[in-house]
Amino acid sequence: MQRIARSLVFTGLALALVATLALPVAGRALAQDDASLLDTVISRGRLICGVNGQVPGFSFLDPDTGEMNGFDADFCRALAAAIFGEVTADNLEFVPTTAQERFTALQTGQIDVLIRNTTWTLSRDAELGIDFGPTTYYDGQGVMVHADMGVASLDELDGASICTLTGTTTELNITEAMEARGLSYELVPFEQSSETLAAFEERRCDALTSDQSQLAGLRSSSADPGSIVVLPEVISKEPLGPAYIQGDSRWADVVNWVVYATFTAEEFGITQANVDDFLSSTDERVQRFLGQGDVASGSLIGLDNDFTVNVIRAVGNYGEIYERTVGIDTPLGLDRSGGLGLNQLWTDGGLLYAPAWR
Amino acid sequence: MTEHRPSTFDKSLHAPVPLWRDIRVIQIVAQVAFLVAVVAAGFLLINNLINNLEASKISIDFGVLERPFGTKISEGQLDFNPGESSNWKALRAGLQNTLRVVVVGLAGATILGVLVGIGRLSTNFLVRSVAVTYIEIFRNTPLLVQLYFIYRGLRLTLPESLADSYRLPGPVFINRRAINFPLVQGTDTAWLLYAGLAAGVTVGIGLWIWRLRVQDRTGQPAHTVRWFVPAVLIGAAAGWLASGDPFTVDYPRLETFNFAGGDRLSAEYTALTLGLILYTAAFIADIVRAGIQAVPYGQIEAARAQGFSGGQTLRLIVLPQALRLIIPPLGNQYLNLAKNSSLGIAIGFFDVYNVANVISNQTGQSVALFAVMMLIYLGISLTISAIMNAVNYSMRLRSR
Numbered sequence: 001m002q003r004i005a006r007s008l009v010f011t012g013l014a015l016a017l018v019a020t021l022a023l024p025v026a027g028r029a030l031a032q033d034d035a036s037l038l039d040t041v042i043s044r045g046r047l048i049c050g051v052n053g054q055v056p057g058f059s060f061l062d063p064d065t066g067e068m069n070g071f072d073a074d075f076c077r078a079l080a081a082a083i084f085g086e087v088t089a090d091n092l093e094f095v096p097t098t099a100q101e102r103f104t105a106l107q108t109g110q111i112d113v114l115i116r117n118t119t120w121t122l123s124r125d126a127e128l129g130i131d132f133g134p135t136t137y138y139d140g141q142g143v144m145v146h147a148d149m150g151v152a153s154l155d156e157l158d159g160a161s162i163c164t165l166t167g168t169t170t171e172l173n174i175t176e177a178m179e180a181r182g183l184s185y186e187l188v189p190f191e192q193s194s195e196t197l198a199a200f201e202e203r204r205c206d207a208l209t210s211d212q213s214q215l216a217g218l219r220s221s222s223a224d225p226g227s228i229v230v231l232p233e234v235i236s237k238e239p240l241g242p243a244y245i246q247g248d249s250r251w252a253d254v255v256n257w258v259v260y261a262t263f264t265a266e267e268f269g270i271t272q273a274n275v276d277d278f279l280s281s282t283d284e285r286v287q288r289f290l291g292q293g294d295v296a297s298g299s300l301i302g303l304d305n306d307f308t309v310n311v312i313r314a315v316g317n318y319g320e321i322y323e324r325t326v327g328i329d330t331p332l333g334l335d336r337s338g339g340l341g342l343n344q345l346w347t348d349g350g351l352l353y354a355p356a357w358r
Numbered sequence: 359m360t361e362h363r364p365s366t367f368d369k370s371l372h373a374p375v376p377l378w379r380d381i382r383v384i385q386i387v388a389q390v391a392f393l394v395a396v397v398a399a400g401f402l403l404i405n406n407l408i409n410n411l412e413a414s415k416i417s418i419d420f421g422v423l424e425r426p427f428g429t430k431i432s433e434g435q436l437d438f439n440p441g442e443s444s445n446w447k448a449l450r451a452g453l454q455n456t457l458r459v460v461v462v463g464l465a466g467a468t469i470l471g472v473l474v475g476i477g478r479l480s481t482n483f484l485v486r487s488v489a490v491t492y493i494e495i496f497r498n499t500p501l502l503v504q505l506y507f508i509y510r511g512l513r514l515t516l517p518e519s520l521a522d523s524y525r526l527p528g529p530v531f532i533n534r535r536a537i538n539f540p541l542v543q544g545t546d547t548a549w550l551l552y553a554g555l556a557a558g559v560t561v562g563i564g565l566w567i568w569r570l571r572v573q574d575r576t577g578q579p580a581h582t583v584r585w586f587v588p589a590v591l592i593g594a595a596a597g598w599l600a601s602g603d604p605f606t607v608d609y610p611r612l613e614t615f616n617f618a619g620g621d622r623l624s625a626e627y628t629a630l631t632l633g634l635i636l637y638t639a640a641f642i643a644d645i646v647r648a649g650i651q652a653v654p655y656g657q658i659e660a661a662r663a664q665g666f667s668g669g670q671t672l673r674l675i676v677l678p679q680a681l682r683l684i685i686p687p688l689g690n691q692y693l694n695l696a697k698n699s700s701l702g703i704a705i706g707f708f709d710v711y712n713v714a715n716v717i718s719n720q721t722g723q724s725v726a727l728f729a730v731m732m733l734i735y736l737g738i739s740l741t742i743s744a745i746m747n748a749v750n751y752s753m754r755l756r757s758r
Binding site: 159185187 | 410428429430431432440441510513518519534535613614615616618624625626703704705706708712715716718719720721722723724
């Protein structure tokens, strides 16, 4: 009897072991409801930001400094500065993601926020378990071709081979646009944008389609930008902005208001250079925005009361970010007031509009 | 005989075996424990998946496969209709592309592998060295690197301008986008040609058997082929004449940006198939070499002594015996080739993996799509396995 009892004890121990292994899983699911990613990021002491890493102007590794640079990368910096006060080598990690793995990376918590020229669409918003923040760049899909083809419009591309990135809204839009025009075409889908560009440059394809901002970037990084022409047609709406996990409002607030801070700073004319002068401003709206005095501002969303100052010190206002990374004086040369000029402040006729800072 | 063993020994012989040393108990307990562990691990993993999906507010939904697929599939099946055809149909088109690569790849890798494997054993220094160099290079570098190398290499080597395409008789046009060749299609009356051909073959086989009987009876040479071939040709010619014009040929012609008409093998298809053949053939060559070397040398000496030529020895004595040793590891290489075909996504080939990736990305249903993908590849692999097992069974040594 003693032996049977002993073997029972062993079995019991084994079951208990299994049970304890199963517990953390259940515990994790329960804890999810009230904890925010904001607490996780703060206690980790590091923000993990998912970027593209291959698009000049938006996020790419600077070959000279080895740093991730660009428009999207700067919004990562702004977020890190808002949370930690300043950006250091330790508190911000860039994770390059492909078009295909980006949403999974976000869903599984591999990255805290995705700032990677991601288009806000209904189905993504509804089905991927993610939410979208304010649009930071209003883009549209375009097509670029070799200049020596003598093509001036998309309608002339009957029978052409078109290179595109796979797993994006891009391939859906180009398919729709070509089918609607009743044109025949060959679609060659690649996984990496570097491969896509190489295939285009080496004449595997007549045309390359992507967001207009990306076309500008790819064109600028090509060996001979003059040999490439971007066609005038804009075939889709591509609102690009940050995305984060669904159902975490505290984290969503943080990301959203950091973006709004860059809009608002431009509205007030506060720049990286003059932000310290504004600290003593007597304008109450500016004081509220910069979290000066004893008015609760940033502290309402769990950040330092003056997190906006840290954001502006780190990256400047929206206009500064734009002009530094993709603007007219950069290799991309995207004229902010050109075209529809959507990426200007609402006061200048654009679509950038931040909610009230009150 | 009266000698007794020490009494202590007797005692322990009859003492009850402790439970934890009783082999029967240990077996049962171990099996139960293993079962519990497997079930617990499975439960843990599935539970974890469900919990995490719930936490991220995602549910597994296979219904997305009924939704329309919005992307053009230029490779292969051309009647695919983007925006209307379902994701299922897209997966089928992708699977078709995968199978086109796998079937051609298997055939090519086998032929090349056997040739190189034999060449590896050649007494000719040059042939042997070429074979060894080929095997070592392709076996010891990653397939992905080779695919990029072949794809980019082909692209940079072949003519850039379509007007400068290499022109082979046919006409076949080769440029960095595709191999364009004429498409031969049967007309409404083509069945008459097939019928004539079938009749010719039937008669030919009859003649063949008759000639063998004549040979058995009279000892005259059979000349089977001399009777068979004319019978087939006459049947085919009669069928052709009866049908009038059995074929239409659609020739590729150069239009503004691409060749239209005819059929084509895209650069991606060509590079992927070529890469898989070259990579897998290197492994097959080594398997073939090992199989041949495992045939006892006495067999070869005996064949020589009987007056068999070198080729006859290889064909009639060595290869049939080597085949038994070659087939099981060969099956493994076939499976590898089928699975490796999913690397096509790196060079822009629209295979089933690429299609599933697109669907998973457009719908976010990665768990569902990965399950479907695993089933598809499992199906391909199990089919190859079953065929190889059947071949293996038919090759076994039969005892009389």
